[in-house]
Amino acid sequence: MIQVDLKKYPQKVWNRLSRSPVFWVAVTTQIGILICIVYNYFIKKDYLGSLEYYIFVGDIRMVFVLSVTFIIFVAGYAFAFLMFPPFKVWRFNRKHPDFSDIITFGDEYFVREIHKNGVVSHNECPYSSVHSVYKNDKNIAILTDRMITLFNDSYLNGTPAELEALLKEKCPDKCKF
């Protein structure tokens, strides 16, 4: 029996974020706005593009555009700061000190048991539900309908090599290593 503690790691949050299309749309938009600002102020040297100038000139259209762009830009970066994985994990651990998430690999299923704020969740997942398994130096990632990242230093019982052998036995065509 192999048992792994699925603690909240910033790396895990990064992995999950990188699979979210909304995250990539937000990143594209923010980078686009940043490039526009840098281009205008440092390359085009268009210092007149400031909000004060357009208020002085009385161009309501540009005042609206610049104000809303500023709001989006600032709100986007505030949101990015709150969602920044190390900070998010720190907030999570502070809010849920009793959190535990343990996965146990059995013969037919792997069982995930989560305790959080008095809520107990018990999930049994057969090996046939595994879409793919990836491996690198630091972790083994199992992709079902969600991504489960198992870090090499969080094994409570068993070793990464044993898990690898088990996964190769149970779902040989899904292992990408």
Place this chain on the structure above:
Amino acid sequence: MIQVNYKLDTRTLWVRRMLNTKYWIFMAFYILLAAVVTVLEMGSTGLAATLIKNDSIKNLLQDKSFYGSVFLWLVVYVLFPIVIILTLPPLQSRKIAKYSPDYVNIFVFDEEKIANEISYNGQKTHIDIPYTNIKSVKRRKDSIIIMLKYAVCIFDDAYINGSPAELESLLKEKCGNKYRSGRS
């Protein structure tokens, strides 16, 4: 013991969507961005003005404002609407029905806790939720909405065991001041 079959159909997904704060933040962000881009596009550097100004494709490709306008059009009028359309409840419920035809989600309300049994594609999940985790309960015309970390909307026609009146009285007993009666 009250048992409810919680189907993830279009109406349930709509209620969940409407009560999801993150969705409204995303929509507010999109509406602001769309307003800015629309105002910009009406000006002299907008796509329409750029197309009229340049009489040949060669001139158009040399015009820097053309690329900026195309980028804004793609992000605001193509990329965001695609994301919004793909996550609409009718499409989501169709996706669930297609990829998880055996999806079953049952809530059991007993004296101590709420038990939630979910099974699909061979996976089984059992979740025990204490009544203390309920943030609020609201009675609506045709449903009871229980706000946990997410909204659970139980329609009056989804009961396997028990009735809406029994669930109401149980929740009133367990949640006390968190219970709010809405339209009846």
